[in-house]
Amino acid sequence: MKQLRLSDDILLSVEKPARYIGNEINVISKDLSQIDIRFAISFPDVYEIGMSHLGLSILYDLFNRRQDVYCERVFSPWHDLEEKLRENEIPLFTLETQEDVKNFDFLGFTLQYEMSYTNLLNLLDLANIPLFSKERTEKDPIVCAGGPCTYNPEPVADFVDFFYIGEGEVMFGKIFDLYKANRKNGGSKEDFLESLLEVEGVYVPKYYAVTYKENGEIQVFSPTHPKAKSVIRKQVVKDLDVVAYPLKPLVPLIQPIHDRVVLELFRGCIHACRFCQAGMVYRPMREKNSDLLMEQATELIKNTGLDEISLVSLNSSDYTDLKKLTDYLIDEIGRKKQVNLSLPSLRIDSFSLDIMQKVQDLRKSSVTFAPEAGTQRLRDVINKGLSEEAIINGSKEAFKGGWSRVKLYFMMGLPTETIEDVEGIAQLGNKITDTYFSLSKESRKGRFKIVISTSFFVPKAFTPFQWAGQDTYQSFIEKRNHLNKMINKKHIQYNSHDAKLSMLEGVMARGDRRVGQVIYKAWKNGARFDAWSEFFDFDHWIKAFEETQVEPSFYATRKRDKEEIFPWDFIDIGVTKAYLWREYERGLQGKTTPNCRKACVNCGMKSFDGGFCSDY
Amino acid sequence: MTIRFKFRKTGCMKYIGHLDLIRLFQKAFRKVDFPIAYSSGYNPHPLLSIAAPLSVGITSSGDYMDVKINENMNECMIDKMNEFLPEGLDFLSYTMLGESQKNAMSIVRAATYQVRLKVLDKMTQENITAYLAQEVILTQKKNKKKITVEVDIKKGIYDLALEKDDLKMVLATGSVLNVKPSFVIKTLCAFLKLNYNPFDYVIHREDLFYLRDGRLISLDT
Structure with missing residues (x-):
């Protein structure tokens, strides 16, 4: 029987003790005497969130396919356990073997949102691992990180030994081989990190230095080691049909956020929404074969006993064989096995409504649109190819089909936004309301309701808007209040994000190495679980900015010049800076750009020779 | 079926x-x-x-x-x-x-427990007999309306005996009368003037029983 690290008096006095015991269905256990490399993989948030993340599941499966590697998981302990761990001086441990994280060869983080940075620091601290890379010794694990946030790794560069830029499937095998070879040769950690300099996609921050101009902008960012590459090229899988996919994923004993089988349709996106980082950094679009997906779906249901299957991609409507695939999932798996199909990120039109009608409980579900901006003018600026006509027609079809609830997502503070654009959000809500009530009473079903949610725009690295200034906090609040007054509350509910959080995200997303000190101080001041509204305390951050003399507006609200060297410029995601600038200018002029299937606009991705681009 | x-x-x-x-x-x-x-x-x-x-x-x-x-x-x-x-x-x-x-949920009347004691101090058969000899054994319990009420659990303790380091209990279980092992331990501690720490007692439920002709029969049979 498995020996747990925590005793009953701790486990039975915290919320959801099952977060800390492992022992899930399909959990991997290995004979430690056959293992050369022990890897602790972490999603720095609470168990139920981390366990719902596909990327983590893919890497867990990928690493453990190697016989000489044992990959185990560690998540952020909830605040109740953190207290107990600190009080009893128990260092953080992994779920599988319940062993100290500190004793592992690697500790790898996936960074999915900027507001998890303080959790990364807290996790290191709870594991008794020095926070700063330079303070760690041979005894400490090698700390690495990947995921979307690391396309601008600089804000956390001081805490991480190396970053992996891109998709893990490509180079981790080589990294493990180098690690083993180095140990065999009696090499030090430094020797290993040096050997990584020859691996594509790996960025070792200690071998790079930055100097700044008087105005605070970067003067020079350059390697300090002869072998360090001046450009780090993102790693992408060329053919998703041949790489491993987790067919026996872990099934948690307690309910995770998403308790369902996840089927990845494709990676990348053909659209070029100018605010969207995922749309740029995950290029090119690479589809998986539909026959393979059908096989995998069957296998996944068989291996997990789950009763829901979810199709995952950036925009499922773009999947070429969507009809064939969904027909199969509904007829062969859904009906025969009582498995539900869930279809997030689907464009609402008659085809998708037809599928949704087959698989969803109309009383419970709603249709979702993400116009992102309230007017056609601004939607053209951001290149969001969703017209008012499509929204109105889509809603009308949905209402006729039996739906009565609509969700709408918008961003405020987009470049060139005026008060008319903000008001346009409320007007779009009214137009949808009119559409509903224009239908005959007999054809209106259910209780009509619209939910409008607005977030505040955060300019991100590697997007055409990376040069843009973020709106000020004051302006966010004014716009939100104005919109709140405009919205017809009879049928429309309005939700808004926390503007303070968006401002901080704005600092992190385009921060440089100096921002690392702010994160460190904020953590020292008590910040953690910042993405959780019940824990987020802006005061920790205000104090941190004061203590470090870092001016948040320099990173968030400042508009950049074309020539400025960005902290992330040394990373090559395939899409070129020249293309991004072109798109920025076209955006400001309100000119739209076609998607990759309609025309190639030479974003630079073709140089990667894979996926959609290879069709040209 | x-x-x-x-x-x-x-x-x-x-x-x-x-x-x-x-x-x-x-x-x-x-x-x-x-x-x-x-x-x-x-x-x-x-x-x-x-x-x-x-x-x-x-x-x-x-x-x-x-x-x-x-x-x-x-x-x-x-x-x-x-x-x-x-x-x-x-x-x-x-x-x-x-x-x-009838379904198991509705017929259960008793459960047997084995409780491992980490602290054996004062846990003797004599003391247990004295505890059971009380006229009433009162404990606080929240009722369905979440109001704390005082209840007598004595009639729900069918048996209580010491076996080496374990307390063996047979307790009323189910919808008619329900006595949790923690109620017994808590009141026993109070009776023996011991500090009650729930983690000193490792509880294991051995089996469930229903009533037939006045006798407890395992649901397994």
Whole structure:
């Protein structure tokens, strides 16, 4: 029987003790005497969130396919356990073997949102691992990180030994081989990190230095080691049909956020929404074969006993064989096995409504649109190819089909936004309301309701808007209040994000190495679980900015010049800076750009020779 | 048709609550295409019920679940489910119920417990006899309306004896009268003027019983 690290008096006095015991269905256990490399993989948030993340599941499966590697998981302990761990001086441990994280060869983080940075620091601290890379010794694990946030790794560069830029499937095998070879040769950690300099996609921050101009902008960012590459090229899988996919994923004993089988349709996106980082950094679009997906779906249901299957991609409507695939999932798996199909990120039109009608409980579900901006003018600026006509027609079809609830997502503070654009959000809500009530009473079903949610725009690295200034906090609040007054509350509910959080995200997303000190101080001041509204305390951050003399507006609200060297410029995601600038200018002029299937606009991705681009 | 499974919940599965347990069983049933029957209606749910759900923190070697099935099951499904379920959760045996038999949840009247004592101080058979000789054994308990009321648990303690380092208990369980082992330990500690620390007592439920002709009979038979 498995020996747990925590005793009953701790486990039975915290919320959801099952977060800390492992022992899930399909959990991997290995004979430690056959293992050369022990890897602790972490999603720095609470168990139920981390366990719902596909990327983590893919890497867990990928690493453990190697016989000489044992990959185990560690998540952020909830605040109740953190207290107990600190009080009893128990260092953080992994779920599988319940062993100290500190004793592992690697500790790898996936960074999915900027507001998890303080959790990364807290996790290191709870594991008794020095926070700063330079303070760690041979005894400490090698700390690495990947995921979307690391396309601008600089804000956390001081805490991480190396970053992996891109998709893990490509180079981790080589990294493990180098690690083993180095140990065999009696090499030090430094020797290993040096050997990584020859691996594509790996960025070792200690071998790079930055100097700044008087105005605070970067003067020079350059390697300090002869072998360090001046450009780090993102790693992408060329053919998703041949790489491993987790067919026996872990099934948690307690309910995770998403308790369902996840089927990845494709990676990348053909659209070029100018605010969207995922749309740029995950290029090119690479589809998986539909026959393979059908096989995998069957296998996944068989291996997990789950009763829901979810199709995952950036925009499922773009999947070429969507009809064939969904027909199969509904007829062969859904009906025969009582498995539900869930279809997030689907464009609402008659085809998708037809599928949704087959698989969803109309009383419970709603249709979702993400116009992102309230007017056609601004939607053209951001290149969001969703017209008012499509929204109105889509809603009308949905209402006729039996739906009565609509969700709408918008961003405020987009470049060139005026008060008319903000008001346009409320007007779009009214137009949808009119559409509903224009239908005959007999054809209106259910209780009509619209939910409008607005977030505040955060300019991100590697997007055409990376040069843009973020709106000020004051302006966010004014716009939100104005919109709140405009919205017809009879049928429309309005939700808004926390503007303070968006401002901080704005600092992190385009921060440089100096921002690392702010994160460190904020953590020292008590910040953690910042993405959780019940824990987020802006005061920790205000104090941190004061203590470090870092001016948040320099990173968030400042508009950049074309020539400025960005902290992330040394990373090559395939899409070129020249293309991004072109798109920025076209955006400001309100000119739209076609998607990759309609025309190639030479974003630079073709140089990667894979996926959609290879069709040209 | 209804099938009654006997299962056990040991090791770290004791940290899994009742609702999560049901979800795990549902996954196991789906895994092997078990012919479980579903309720009719708009949101069909599998027809299963667990007798006297165990509190988090307690292990068991004799728990019972009744499952309605549409057709006969294949016996090898049980092995397959055991292979699939996490370590510490196993089906032990099953019986087919006759048409007239009531479900396990409604007939349970008693449970046997083995409580391992970490502190043996003052735990003697004489003291236990004296404790049981009290006219009433009062404890505080929250009723269904969440109001704390004082209840007498004495008539629900069918047996209490010391066996080496363990306290063995037979307690009233179920919808008619329900005495939790923690009530007994708490009141025993108070009687012996001992500090009560719940973690000094490791509780294991051995089996569940129903009443036939005035005798307690295991649900297994």
